[in-house]
Amino acid sequence: MNLNAVNPPPSGAGGQGSLIILAGGLGTRLRSVVxxxxxxxxxxxxxxFLAYVIDYFQQQGITQFIFSLGYKHEIIIEYLEQLTTHNSQLTTHYSIEKEPLGTGGAIKSACEKVSSKNVFVTNGDTLFKANIPALQNFHIQKSAECTLALKPMRNFSRYGVVELNDDSSVKSFNEKKYYESGLINGGLYMLNVESFLSKSLPAKFSFETGYLEKFYNEHAMYGLEQDAYFIDIGIPEDYERVQTELVNP
Structure with a gap:
């Protein structure tokens, strides 16, 4: 196991080239099947499932992968070490939690290892096949601090809804309930690292409530609609569904 990989990515790694994958969760809702x-x-x-996530983002131009790990991180690192021997274009770095930090704390810790101005962030149990170059261009065009990739959905209650202003800035985050239609947070972001780290954020916090919902009125947060394939395997029903929807990368 090469733990030297915890070093930061090399200086100058490009914005489109860097992605933080949050993979430190306990997966309690999937325990019945995994x-x-x-x-x-x-x-x-x-x-x-992580293989499909890595494969898609590599296809989209990502070259630097920073894995935020916690629960049973040894299993993930062992797999990634094997993967890099067959995938010469895959560069991996690790940010390992000694205790659960929440999504916000995990991103904050992983951002310390990012040398580029902006970094993409996604969840290791979610695959949102958004157009990454388009998301990056939009983020830069808007001089955004954070840009959310938003998935349009119909007839759902599992997710809250994100509303946008006419200029695509975030207008509101609405609670989970039944919606006939709406835009959901797809768990895929582009983040201005310096702006994010400049805030007085605690070591442990939720990115969704402790950052997005707390600061969207004060800072440049935007949403970009992407009507692309989306799957979150966090519940057994969707884990079963993904078996028929994804083919081997």
Missing amino acids: SDLPKCMAPVNGKP
Whole structure:
């Protein structure tokens, strides 16, 4: 196991080239079907779900992957070390939590290892096939601090809804309930690292409530609608569904 990989990515790594993958969760809702693995390592057609996430983002131009790890991180690192021997274009770095920090604390810690101005962030148990170059261009065009990739959905109650102003800035975050239609937060962001780290944020906090919902009125936060494939394997029903929807990368 090469723990030297915890070093930061090399200076000058490009904005489109860097992605933080949050893969430190306990996966409690999936325990009934995947009892002994981190959520992102849940098998899908013979490969970990994480393999599909990595493959898609590599196709979109990502070269630097920073994995935010916690629960059973040794399993993930062992898999990634094997993967890099067959995938010469994959560069991995690790940010390992000694205790759960919440999504916000995990991103904050991982951002300390980012040398580029902006970084993408996504969840290891979610695959949102958004157009990454388009998201980056929009983020830069808007001089945004944070840009959210938003998925349009119909007839749902599992997610809250994000409303936008006419200029695509975030107008509101609305609670989970039944909606006939709306834009959901797809768990994929582009983040201005310096602006994010400049805030007096605690070591442990939720990115969604402690950052997005707290600061969207004060800072440049925007949303970009992306009507692309989206799956969150956090519940058994969607984990079962993904087996028929994804083919091996």
